[in-house]
Amino acid sequence: MKTTKGKGPARSSREALKPADDRMVGKRKAAARPESKRKVKKDKQAKKDPNKPKRPPSAFFVFLEEFRKTFKKENPNIKAVSAVGKAGGEKWKSMSQAEKAPYEAKAAKKKTEYEKLMNAYNKKQSVDEDGDEESERSKSEVNDEDEASAEEAQEDEEEEEEDDDDDDDED
DNA sequence: CGGGTGATTGTTACA
């Protein structure tokens, strides 16, 4: 399903695709790291867990999510993910920690939730096979907690602030 | 038709 949408502009935009011709399946920093399995996210996990907590987006990703919208908005012609990544990364480094602060705050929040999910996930794994029913019960509990926490999380909006203005960098 | 890949950095978890 999702692939169908890609056929739109198709090759025309291909120009916007990665300028580097290495679009091939080459690895990106393979040489940098020794074995470097950094890419290949194929099997991911041998077993698929029912609700395995995915790692929360780092501050960079939080910023990137928003950046992606803006980037695409100003660069509707560019649809390459790598382009946004590069641009985002560049800008990210250009930003001062103060500006990254809000993103970091959000990331911190996600991390907290992630820890929570891990707790639930951990519980699930601990479940004994005989407690199938029990496991369901636990799930309910977790769900309940999850909802409650989610609500709380939503409320907080951050604004921790940052006074350390000394360093900063910038241009 | 579907999955895999490209790129960015951060963060997390294991040895």
Added chain:
DNA sequence: TGTAACAATCACCCG
């Protein structure tokens, strides 16, 4: 301590 791998996104390509 350090590495290794994964987190999102989206268009495009191979089998």
